[in-house]
Amino acid sequence: MKTINDKPFQEKESTELAIGSFIISTFLLLLYLISNESPTIFVIAWPFALGAIVVNTIMLVHLADRFIHLPQQRKEIGIKILILLSNVPITFFYYLIVMKL
Secondary structure (H helix, E strand, C coil), rough: CCCCCCCCCCHHHHHHHHHHHHHHHHHHHHHHHHCCCCHHHHHHHHHHHHHHHHHHHHHHHHHHHHHCCCEEEEEHHHHHHHHHCHHHHHHHHHHHHHCCC
């Protein structure tokens, strides 16, 4: 007999969030660089970055909770956590680029 926890982990939102955050932050970085360091782009990008940090942190806490409570699906959830956390070094690299210019 199968239980509810035997179903595969079917959460796409965390991967979509990670990819969406990466694409939008890359677009804003390129726009900032192309616009010769326009302060307008900088003003738009910082609230996005702050919002992305908050939303990604909420998703990370949710995935960590699922990781703890669904031991049969830890591999799938761990991969989603790693995908979400992959944005951290990318964002830090973008920050270094903007601060050095």
